[in-house]
Amino acid sequence: MSMNLMQQVVMICMVILGTMITRFLPFLIFTSDRPTPKYVQFLGKLLPSAALGMLVIYCLKDVSLFTGNHAIPELISIMVVILLHLWKRQMLISIAGGTIFYMILIQLIF
Amino acid sequence: MEKRNKIKKAFGAAFPHTIPIFAGFTFLGIAYGIYMNVSGFSPMYPALMSLTIFAGSVEFVAVNLLLGAFNPLNALIITLMINSRHLFYGISMLDKYKGTGLKKFYLIFGMCDESFSINYTANIPRDVDKGWFMFFVTMLNHLYWFFGATIGGVFGSLVKFNTNGLEFVMTALFVVIFLEQWMKETTHHSALIGLGLSLLCLILFGGENFIIPSMLMILGTLTLMKKPLEKVGVYECQ
Numbered sequence: 001m002s003m004n005l006m007q008q009v010v011m012i013c014m015v016i017l018g019t020m021i022t023r024f025l026p027f028l029i030f031t032s033d034r035p036t037p038k039y040v041q042f043l044g045k046l047l048p049s050a051a052l053g054m055l056v057i058y059c060l061k062d063v064s065l066f067t068g069n070h071a072i073p074e075l076i077s078i079m080v081v082i083l084l085h086l087w088k089r090q091m092l093i094s095i096a097g098g099t100i101f102y103m104i105l106i107q108l109i110f
Numbered sequence: 111m112e113k114r115n116k117i118k119k120a121f122g123a124a125f126p127h128t129i130p131i132f133a134g135f136t137f138l139g140i141a142y143g144i145y146m147n148v149s150g151f152s153p154m155y156p157a158l159m160s161l162t163i164f165a166g167s168v169e170f171v172a173v174n175l176l177l178g179a180f181n182p183l184n185a186l187i188i189t190l191m192i193n194s195r196h197l198f199y200g201i202s203m204l205d206k207y208k209g210t211g212l213k214k215f216y217l218i219f220g221m222c223d224e225s226f227s228i229n230y231t232a233n234i235p236r237d238v239d240k241g242w243f244m245f246f247v248t249m250l251n252h253l254y255w256f257f258g259a260t261i262g263g264v265f266g267s268l269v270k271f272n273t274n275g276l277e278f279v280m281t282a283l284f285v286v287i288f289l290e291q292w293m294k295e296t297t298h299h300s301a302l303i304g305l306g307l308s309l310l311c312l313i314l315f316g317g318e319n320f321i322i323p324s325m326l327m328i329l330g331t332l333t334l335m336k337k338p339l340e341k342v343g344v345y346e347c348q
Contacts, residue, residue: 018189026200050304
């Protein structure tokens with residue numbers, strides 16, 4: 001390993017600092033004692049749905065549509081999760097069912 | 111005594127929500143621990159890093175940073191880029207984390223993808239203390255991640271069970287949470303904007319670089335649609 005312990009600690013602290021900046025910044029800018037600007041309130045109301053959508057795509061960031069399995073196992077398994085959830089509406093059944101289905105798909109078929 | 115009951119009740123309400131995360135984080139944590147192990151780091155590294163950083167994807171990247179050249183500024187910039195999505199979570203949680211006292215500091219510290227999505231969407235029963243509920247969701251997630259990372263770091267090379275594909279548990283979790291939010295809301299403009307623009311950016315920019323353009327496009331589109339959205343009553347000014 002090329003870095004010494006002190007340098008490693010500095011690098012890790014940078015990662016901690018970066019993570020904390022992204023988490024604390026909105027709370028530091030829009031503190032409780034001042035009223036939150038209308039535009040930010042608007043964002044606070046609409047952003048969550050968009051952020052959750054972005055998170056779904058974020059999970060698929062290492063899957064390629066154009067090479068390999070063309071994301072087919074992922075797309076089928078997501079359909080399974082959605083169908084299970086619409087049918088039973090039990091979070092754990094949908095998640096466990098979809099995951100086991102995906103594992104079978106990529107271990108035995110693809 | 112009453113306070114103890116309140117805390118107990120919040121724990122009981124929070125725990126079931128975190129069970130999928132237990133599965134996901136134990137697995138991903140173990141994977142991360144193994145990765146550190148085979149990269150030549152002692153188990154102390156994944157154990158301490160999972161406690162102090164608590165942001166899955168960036169911790170995998172941190173392994174590469176530690177193996178590369180000593181460049182703190184580079185490490186900071188990469189971390190800011192990967193974790194920029196937390197800014198969206200923060201803006202969304204401004205109100206929810208209000209009035210949680212000292213716990214607020216920890217809630218923000220531990221606001222990973224999973225803590226955010228559960229704490230934002232969970233229907234917390236009326237008689238359960240919201241602050242403690244969100245505190246336990248965050249703390250349990252933190253513990254699972256630490257537990258997995260440490261196990262992986264210590265027993266790394268001994269895992270024999272074919273776990274290929276288990277990482278899909280996180281995708282499934284977010285699909286379910288997205289679906290729950292979808293069923294709760296009356297209009298789906300924002301959800302479709304988030305899903306569509308992120309997918310577009312993923313195709314255009316690739317997995318490494320799509321987050322920032324996605325966020326900018328989502329912000330821009332929502333801003334442009336502020337007036338028309340207000341008209342259809344999606345958002346009312348207080």
